[in-house]
Amino acid sequence: MHELSIAQALVEQIEKVVTDERARRATRVLIRVGALSGAEPEALRTAFPLAAQGTVAAGAELVIERVEARVLCRACGREAVTDGFFFVCEACGSSDVELVSGRELHLQSADIEVEERQVADV
Secondary structure, eight states, X not given: OHHHHHHXXXXXXXXXXXXXXXXXXEEEEEEEEETTSSOOHHHHHHHHHHHHTTSTTTTOEEEEEEEOEEEEETTXXXXXXXXXXXXXXXXXXXXXXXXEESOOEEEEEEEEEEOOOOOOOO
């Protein structure tokens, strides 16, 4: 299951964010997963808690935002959703299209819990 290695890489990114922000832990994680990314969202939901175990991401809610595969036709300029790997413009039939979304697989945001810091009167 390659989703476990994806989840481990995600946890590494979260650990960096938490460390950089001097926070305690992540409480909610939002990722964007494109329809053509090759990652299966349900498998990621299963793998994430395993990868996060014992880390600053343990217990964090994983929210997955699905991104449709969209193509832009260079011939007629129309943008449309596609559901496969063979891209043809549904408006004009041209195969001269560019994939503009659908391969995403990245950390969008992480909600973190920050320690309360005392401010001393000087």
